[in-house]
Amino acid sequence: MKMDNDDNEDNLKMPKPACVEASEEDFFEYPDDMTVHYIYSEGENSFFFKQLRDNAKLFAAKCSQCGFVYFPPRGHCFKCYAKTEWVELTGKGYVETATVCHFGRSQFTDKMPIVIAFIKLEGADMILRHSIVMEDATLEKVKHGTPVKVAFKDQREGKVTDFYFVPDEDAAEE
């Protein structure tokens, strides 16, 4: 591979970016960060997170007028502008499409590879983006139509990572 970069600076008679020649003494740097802490309210979706944490159950939001089922849940239907009602999901579904990831922010590097998927859940009218946990993940193992089912962590705190998906071997054999 040939890197062909800074030689071209002169072609357009453009000033070189100073960084090309500047040594580290020429600019001043220091470590810094931006941090804010929260007690975050999940507002109209509180019921979902309480059920997730306390009972390991997934609830979706069904429009009281048109019956469209939102998951992730929403307090209102944007088509009817009507309120939604809670309905429980079975947690079974199939892979719409998925990718096997080998890169991410530092907090995830020791967890790679991870599978991020679009999952069509039984009873929900939206497709959910979530992770599938499995050994030796390959694209072939998570191809379109692969049955999956929900699994819950033992220690739950009311976060999206309290649950994840695993291949549904029973459904695959049917």
Place this chain on the structure above:
Amino acid sequence: MLHTLEDGYHMAKRVAVIGIGAYPFRARHPELTYNGLAFETTKRALDDAGLTIEDVDSAVYGIYNDFFERQFMADCYVHDHIGMILKPGTRVTTGGATGGYAIRTAYAEVASGLSDIVLCLGVEKSGDCYDPETNERSPELVKAIAYSSDLTWVFPLGSYPAASYVLPVRAHIETFGNPTEESMARVSVKNHGNAIGNPYAQCPMQITVEDVLNSRYISEPFKKLDCCLYSEGAAAMVLASEEKVRELNVENPIWIAGIGAGNDSVDGGLREHLWSLTSNLRASQQCYAMAGIKDPLHEIDVAELHDAFSGQEILSYEDCRFAEYGEGHTLIDEGIVCEGGQMPVNLSGGLIGTGHAVGATGIYQGTEIIRQLRGQAIRQVHGAKRGFLHSVGGPLTAYCVCVIFENNEAR
């Protein structure tokens, strides 16, 4: 509803680009703050237009990420540093489509008569992000971007831009059986190669399809060389009304003949299908209707598409109607989008070859089209009259802006 020239756009003033400037896209510019980048680039665009900052009525700033700049509301500091005190200034932030939306906003200010001359300036840092525990920059930079994903539902999963953009491409592969990894690799080879000779480009490289196929997986099937790199850099345009173009006797104004935009559902869950980016179709259709374009492949001479990832460029051929659905890959496989082809795409190098200084990217792509239409491009398309800009971004590529630029020869 799609507007056409006939049903109302004649009410708007005609708008032209009369000056451009850019600052090279690099992994880092430690010698300049975002204010410094903004100043250097504003000066270049004003010099190109033969104007001073006194002539500018208002400014639109494309700045994407507050963590990148390590500053919220960075636009108000830029406004001060470039000498726009007491004049109107607005920031636009729409992810990777920030540049495109900044152009749209600047266009609207001139077209509506609010301003006669508007500066449209995109600036982005990013390389200052640093993880002190691992002594690495990229994963921390990716974390800064990940804060744009849904903090409740997506951020905790560990998703990141490549893992988002790859899902529509995967769905396309599972639906149509393409693009293959080889077709995607050809886009990477084309764009890295087009960047050779471009002084603004961060990643000019002479590589082969095998080099791409042998690079490591990032988010399958995307490999390292299928992905653009994040950059620091800036780009600017000066937009003016037709009256000003005449008054200033501008030699080669480049007109904005069409502009369209659309934002899709953010997380894919509500989309009609996953194998297409419907916002891209919507934005390009609206843009073509306004410009009176019926057959984009034959009526457009040169295009800059948002190729954050090679496979995404191929999907864009289809949503921008250069090809039928399922057939986008033929444009790269048959060389139609290569230099010398019917529709050269990303002769600048695109994001893959030039880099991605997010807030500046769409505006930089625009400056490349302007150079083509002025006959000043490095890889000049002979006699180019009409160019197309496609700017995409946001969670799961939700945002899209498309622009048609034309020179005086076009009509």
